[in-house]
Amino acid sequence: MSLIDAAAKVRENAHAPYSNFKVGAALTSVEGHVHLGCNVENVAYPEGTCAEAGAIASMIASGDKRIAEVAVIADSPLPVPPCGGCRQKLAEFANGDVKVTLATTRGAIFETTVAELLPGAFDAGHMEGA
Ligand code: THU
Secondary structure, three states: OOHHHHHHHHHOOOEOOOOOOOEEEEEEEOOOOEEEEEOEOOOOHHHOEOHHHHHHHHHHHHOOOOEEEEEEEEOOOOOOOOOHHHHHHHHHHEEEEEEEEEEEOOOOEEEEEHHHHOOOOOOHHHHOOO
């Protein structure tokens, strides 16, 4: 199964009763496993979590450390880009050249990278000497 297909499948499990906007994310770790996430909303809206955050949490909980590739999918006219917080989360665990495929259930695909999504990312290097 392709990474996009895996993201589309887990998207169906999203808990999105408030936005009605289901998102699925699938990533391959450098260690060679696929990890899945979907958005999990909460009646206290800020407590909701994004699909990307779920996939990253799954990767870390499994013992894998680094992201090799990511796919995100939603039912939208254009591929949905990760929110700002998820861009920072991806940058924590992925090199800048890691491919991020943004897809729609309607067939559109946009390929980008972690560095393109978050140019000038704040990283540990900025704290050297602190
Ligand atoms: N959402 C994601 O899960 N990932 C994204 O990349 C964009 C937005 C979710 C958060 C919320 O549950 C819903 O989509 C509407 O913003």
